[in-house]
Amino acid sequence: MRAVCWFGEHDVRVENVPDPQIVNPRDAIVRVTATAICGSDLHLYDGVIPTMQAGDILGHEFMGEVVEKGAAVNNLAVGDVVVVPFNIACGGCWYCKHEQFSLCDNSNPNAWMAETLYGHAPSGLFGYSHMLGGYAGGQAEFVRVPFADTGLFRVERDLPAEKVLFLTDIFPTGYQAAENCNIQEGDTVAVWGCGPVGQFAIRSALMLGAERVVAIDEVPERLQMATAAGAETIDFTGEKVYEALMDITGGRGPDACIDAVGLEAHGATLDALYDRVKVAVYMATDRAHVLRQAIRVCRKGGTVSIPGVYGGLIDKFPMGPAFGKALTLKMGQTHVHRYLPKLMEHIRNGDIDPSFVVTHRFGLDDAAEAYATFHEQRDGCVKVVLQP
Amino acid sequence: MHLRTALEAAGDTHQNIGTIERALSVAVGAKLVWSGLKRGRSISGQLLSAAGSYLTYRGISGFCPAYAALDGSAPGPLSLFVSEIRVSEAVTIDRPAEELYGFWRDLGNLPRVMPHVQQVTVLDERRSHWRVDGPGKSSMEWDARITADEPNTYIEWASEEGIYLQHRGAVEFESAPADRGTIVRVMLLYRPLGGAVAAFLAKVFHRAPSQEIREDLRRFKQLMETGEIATAEGPSARRAVTPAETDSEDSRRPRLRSSVQPVDLHEDEPLRRGDACDPVDEAALESFPASDPPSWNG
Ligand SMILES: NC(=O)c1ccc[n+]([C@@H]2O[C@H](COP(=O)([O-])OP(=O)(O)OC[C@H]3O[C@@H](n4cnc5c(N)ncnc54)[C@H](O)[C@@H]3O)[C@@H](O)[C@H]2O)c1
Ligand SMILES: [Zn+2]
Ligand SMILES: [Zn+2]
Numbered sequence: 241m242r243a244v245c246w247f248g249e250h251d252v253r254v255e256n257v258p259d260p261q262i263v264n265p266r267d268a269i270v271r272v273t274a275t276a277i278c279g280s281d282l283h284l285y286d287g288v289i290p291t292m293q294a295g296d297i298l299g300h301e302f303m304g305e306v307v308e309k310g311a312a313v314n315n316l317a318v319g320d321v322v323v324v325p326f327n328i329a330c331g332g333c334w335y336c337k338h339e340q341f342s343l344c345d346n347s348n349p350n351a352w353m354a355e356t357l358y359g360h361a362p363s364g365l366f367g368y369s370h371m372l373g374g375y376a377g378g379q380a381e382f383v384r385v386p387f388a389d390t391g392l393f394r395v396e397r398d399l400p401a402e403k404v405l406f407l408t409d410i411f412p413t414g415y416q417a418a419e420n421c422n423i424q425e426g427d428t429v430a431v432w433g434c435g436p437v438g439q440f441a442i443r444s445a446l447m448l449g450a451e452r453v454v455a456i457d458e459v460p461e462r463l464q465m466a467t468a469a470g471a472e473t474i475d476f477t478g479e480k481v482y483e484a485l486m487d488i489t490g491g492r493g494p495d496a497c498i499d500a501v502g503l504e505a506h507g508a509t510l511d512a513l514y515d516r517v518k519v520a521v522y523m524a525t526d527r528a529h530v531l532r533q534a535i536r537v538c539r540k541g542g543t544v545s546i547p548g549v550y551g552g553l554i555d556k557f558p559m560g561p562a563f564g565k566a567l568t569l570k571m572g573q574t575h576v577h578r579y580l581p582k583l584m585e586h587i588r589n590g591d592i593d594p595s596f597v598v599t600h601r602f603g604l605d606d607a608a609e610a611y612a613t614f615h616e617q618r619d620g621c622v623k624v625v626l627q628p
Numbered sequence: 629m630h631l632r633t634a635l636e637a638a639g640d641t642h643q644n645i646g647t648i649e650r651a652l653s654v655a656v657g658a659k660l661v662w663s664g665l666k667r668g669r670s671i672s673g674q675l676l677s678a679a680g681s682y683l684t685y686r687g688i689s690g691f692c693p694a695y696a697a698l699d700g701s702a703p704g705p706l707s708l709f710v711s712e713i714r715v716s717e718a719v720t721i722d723r724p725a726e727e728l729y730g731f732w733r734d735l736g737n738l739p740r741v742m743p744h745v746q747q748v749t750v751l752d753e754r755r756s757h758w759r760v761d762g763p764g765k766s767s768m769e770w771d772a773r774i775t776a777d778e779p780n781t782y783i784e785w786a787s788e789e790g791i792y793l794q795h796r797g798a799v800e801f802e803s804a805p806a807d808r809g810t811i812v813r814v815m816l817l818y819r820p821l822g823g824a825v826a827a828f829l830a831k832v833f834h835r836a837p838s839q840e841i842r843e844d845l846r847r848f849k850q851l852m853e854t855g856e857i858a859t860a861e862g863p864s865a866r867r868a869v870t871p872a873e874t875d876s877e878d879s880r881r882p883r884l885r886s887s888v889q890p891v892d893l894h895e896d897e898p899l900r901r902g903d904a905c906d907p908v909d910e911a912a913l914e915s916f917p918a919s920d921p922p923s924w925n926g
Binding site for chain 1: 846
């Protein structure tokens with residue numbers, strides 16, 4: 241089969257690789273009909289996530305058709321159309337039973353690696369480094385899905401792929417980010433990053449009752465997309481973010497701040513340059529410019545919700561301000577399985593049509609160009625869908 | 629006496645090195661292992677690694693067989709060759725103790741979660757015969773006897789007299805608070821072939837007992853909680869790597885730095901505490917100068 245493989249920084253290629261097979265009784269093989277490139281894939285593309293190996297198959301946002309299933313999979317039939325959460329969860333451990341699927345105890349065969357770095361291992365993910373399981377990803381013609389009986393969600397055939405594809409990651413991710421803000425009547429929510437995750441966070445915050453949402457980015461097309469959802473916007477290259485947000489909130493500061501940027505934040509301020517230097521000489525791994533801004537501007541007692549990915553170490557983390565203002569910090573990979581049924585209802589009811597975010601479509605064979613286009617935000621690119 | 633009590637009683641008397649020396653021992657030892665591994669499978673590389681492992685072991689355990697031999701706290705000058713290895717590892721499994729005990733007591737099940745155990749043949753109610761991967765391509769065999777058996781709570785066993793790999797082992801099943809399942813704790817006390825030196829070499833040749841037991845327990849948990857053992861393997865996937873298989877050049881080895889241009893630990897670089905490879909220590913070291921060192925600490 242053909243698959244998008246990682247070979248190093250800014251080097252992805254479509255290769256011919258062997259087809260996957262059923263290995264365990266709870267496996268299924270899915271023929272991929274649509275797959276997307278995530279902002280998280282850009283961290284791999286930039287080579288900032290450890291434990292990747294040349295030849296690894298990328299991709300964790302995908303849907304398709306069940307073509308084969310293991311002996312223990314009883315709740316699905318061959319031919320079912322399914323969406324696949326990006327985290328792999330066993331359904332049987334304490335974490336899964338408490339709906340913390342991205343913390344599943346049993347799905348990461350390389351748990352020892354994550355334990356070395358983090359003390360404990362989060363769940364395995366599709367196509368996202370060996371430390372997080374080493375599983376082959378979904379930017380391919382076929383994928384082996386472990387624990388398919390908990391990891392596959394059937395969708396109706398007549399729903400267009402682009403309406404349901406983002407249930408695999410970015411819609412639940414934006415939703416969880418907003419839910420973590422514990423939004424109350426009258427709340428103002430500030431969202432850093434108007435990429436796909438930011439876009440869904442903005443819409444989810446409004447769905448959950450936020451009074452105002454302020455979106456921050458520098459890319460005009462992305463800011464426009466935020467405006468279309470009903471957000472006010474700040475272009476961080478033209479305005480001082482702290483001052484603008486304090487002004488908008490009458491000096492109170494936002495009730496909740498969402499960092500939908502993560503470890504590769506851009507910035508021209510002193511701390512951002514300092515981060516760049518430290519990362520360049522391996523003194524730190526993550527650039528926490530957005531996180532610092534969010535902590536500084538967030539109102540006293542407010543919440544900083546962090547869907548943006550961080551991988552390792554941050555220097556100059558403003559713990560004093562976070563402590564002094566008694567902030568709540570919420571973060572983590574999304575528990576996709578938890579949100580999927582509810583968000584599916586929202587799509588069916590017409591509360592939201594996630595396909596708004598798609599700006600570019602490529603064939604799988606053009607993956608290298610697709611990655612470059614998304615990475616450089618060329619030509620108004622916000623979200624790329626690949627068709628195998 | 630339960631093995632656990634024995635292990636705890638034995639614990640303190642076996643530390644004969646001060647804290648600072650232990651830290652140094654770990655740091656220097658780790659450094660040597662790295663350097664040794666970088667030289668690959670050459671003899672000098674392996675010797676360096678062996679020496680390094682010895683120092684690391686000494687630092688971590690706080691026990692120096694050589695000192696013990698010198699100051700007479702060990703039975704004799706040959707104590708270097710009779711050093712014991714103790715392992716205690718625990719995992720919490722979301723299943724009732726009866727089920728876990730039942731699986732374990734049926735010893736023939738164990739190779740399913742312990743890949744290095746080739747076969748366990750049950751001889752009678754108490755006795756069993758074990759065949760296990762040995763060094764290189766060899767295998768080792770022995771008879772074992774169950775010495776204590778408390779249903780759903782505790783099993784203890786010992787290798788029969790006269791074999792070259794003497795050991796005692798125990799597994800304990802204890803219920804965890806509220807709905808958290810059952811704590812399974814495995815304790816091993818053994819004298820590996822050839823004593824201490826072999827144990828250190830075993831470390832280099834990738835048979836670190838505590839890591840192996842931890843992985844066994846992880847597989848046991850997976851099998852009991854999910855009915856299968858998680859794997860990313862398959863025709864289109866990469867082969868999984870065990871902790872033991874990674875060496876310093878390997879991109880799969882977890883490190884917090886960029887995977888693209890791994891930092892090389894140069895031999896002529898001065899030793900730093902970070903070389904001991906604890907990410908928190910490393911962070912404390914590297915965050916300097918920072919407003920709140922260490923900047924990353926649980
Ligand atoms: N928690 C999860 O489970 C989860 C799931 C999916 C994605 N993510 C993460 O969410 C983040 C966003 O994903 P995405 O797909 O939207 O990525 P993206 O790269 O498309 O979007 C990031 C956006 O942040 C903007 N940005 C950069 N620096 C900024 C700054 N200083 N201030 C404001 N905006 C800034 C960029 O211009 C870009 O529009 C990534 O870190 C991704 O890894 C997390
Ligand atoms: Zn993603
Ligand atoms: Zn689980």
